[in-house]
Amino acid sequence: MEIAENLKAVRSRRPLVHNITNFVVMNSTANALLAIGASPVMAHAPEELEEMINLADSVVINIGTLDERWIDSMFRAVKIAGEYGKPVVLDPVGAGATRFRTSTSLRLLETGNITILRGNYSEMKSLIGEKSRTRGVDSSVYGEDAARIAFTAANLFNLVAVVTGRIDYGSDGKRVYGVENGTPMLSRVTGTGCMLTAITGAFAAVTEPLEAAISSLAVFGIAAEKAEEESRYPGSFHVSLYDWLYRIDDEVIRDKARVREIEP
Amino acid sequence: MEIAENLKAVRSRRPLVHNITNFVVMNSTANALLAIGASPVMAHAPEELEEMINLADSVVINIGTLDERWIDSMFRAVKIAGEYGKPVVLDPVGAGATRFRTSTSLRLLETGNITILRGNYSEMKSLIGEKSRTRGVDSSVYGEDAARIAFTAANLFNLVAVVTGRIDYGSDGKRVYGVENGTPMLSRVTGTGCMLTAITGAFAAVTEPLEAAISSLAVFGIAAEKAEEESRYPGSFHVSLYDWLYRIDDEVIRDKARVREIEP
């Protein structure tokens, strides 16, 4: 994995990442994308999706505050992205918590146009059809079979699947990588999973999907670790997280990245 | 009032608080809930309200950027919460400023399913049918009869009513408590009233309504005082406020809480 090289590519090419995302995290995901060196745009009106996605380098779909009208925009966006050959990253926020979220996620996956799927343990488990305890959009549930779930989801949906939790796993259906960066403090700030998904969209614009998934996991996790060294409480940690998405460089990555390939 | 005990219950039980709230504060109320130790979820689609509220421990309704479609979701949510026996906290943002906000608030109150009503002086005064000067969603208007308004609203709507301002008052229609915590700096950060309402939802999930109302007033006000000791300007104060919602403990509460029962 060429994590530092991929980050350099994001910063030099400054990809335009088109987001149809949830109301809670629009500001924080836009700021995360700007901090890492990408350029965010949020647009959901059917009238402008084709032009905006044509301009964009990748598309991020996040169902966190979904409703009928926004879902319609998501399907249009995914279809257009497929036609224009733009990578699409999907964040199935709350899949498993309600049938509406599970079925919307599955229908988006059925389009065949999703490039990377990034969810937490219970979301991803529910999407591959296994029962999971869940508490709303909470990420506190985690199991030791997260690597297997990533591998299974990658094969089932024919894409790169990422399961985040204590250890994050990403798989393209053949290889599986584990990433042991990050900190539990991330769960005390809303939308950090959504920020990761948005950043994955930035990396997906400059490298192939598995590289993009693993690089963004490492970069985001390391930035969080550095932020926590400075700020032990959630408000100031959140601020430092943007600072470190901006500051993270080759040396920090070399020093901190804990990425390894594992047996699927 | 067992403020410290109630806070411990929030932190150990980590209640799932379902919010139908306004676009301005979705991020900040979610972060306030996470900082205090609760778990937020935002969802407004009619298709998933029943499942989500069934999972949730309490419901928070905030009309800050209301429109016809969101109001429909609010009424469905309040009805479902009543059926499932979940406590509901209502923030009537801007009641008194427009007839649309006043009448929507009154109609939500008429359902009989609101457990706690939390508004500022002019909002609460308008809801009990008294004329009040108001400036949009501004909280600068305040009067010395705030305790009486809390008491009257509690009896009129048969719930726990909270009127916030220089001194905050909460009443269950029999008793009235005054809370003298907080700082004027709270009025320089958007959505701090909404954060308080959201946190009241967390407390309402773990204790009875008057305890929940008074405990959240004290905890939020004290966290604000501690934040202001560190940060005298609104941007950094806002950051410290999340830090202190996370840091506040028994000792700080014992040292700072200014809660007293008053004659109704």
Next chain:
Amino acid sequence: MEIAENLKAVRSRRPLVHNITNFVVMNSTANALLAIGASPVMAHAPEELEEMINLADSVVINIGTLDERWIDSMFRAVKIAGEYGKPVVLDPVGAGATRFRTSTSLRLLETGNITILRGNYSEMKSLIGEKSRTRGVDSSVYGEDAARIAFTAANLFNLVAVVTGRIDYGSDGKRVYGVENGTPMLSRVTGTGCMLTAITGAFAAVTEPLEAAISSLAVFGIAAEKAEEESRYPGSFHVSLYDWLYRIDDEVIRDKARVREIEP
């Protein structure tokens, strides 16, 4: 230009600024308005626009996440503001990027009720009918003819036009002022252009349009420079920006303002 006097008027009169703005920046523009000393309200429901605008001292329209329903509210608001004689500031976010944004902006301008138009170089260039490179809602494109574009737009639309970039220009169609305050770090935080537009709405409530436009450019740019002296990274810079919108005073303005009238 009486920048310091105009700021004093904002702080003493505390104008109520009614915003119909985008989901990404609702929180940050509300906080910017509170920090500078104004009072924000966000409301978009047709049912309450007339009452709210009647209460308000100015109106800010921002098309950043526009859709059909919100556009309808924007047109109603602009019409009502015209009837009540309230100044209207328009931020044509992403004009030039999609025909939907360009044509919506032009139709809003055609009402004749826009008082101040504030966009970045490529947005403003596209609105006066000249081809411009654009990347989504990005402000990285800039040209040395920005002053001319401000002057042309002011005459074409019969209002005060502001073009922001490395140097900001504002014109009422006769005079042109250049403002050399600000820092490139502003482009690493989402919605800083939108914050400026919101603040312009606050100034427009207390002084005439060209004074309002130039004063807000200087005050916002200076606050950003002071913030950058404290915070070199985007997360903490963003926090300090609110602090300095609150802290900026006569002395800082006198020391830092770089405003000059230029030949049109």
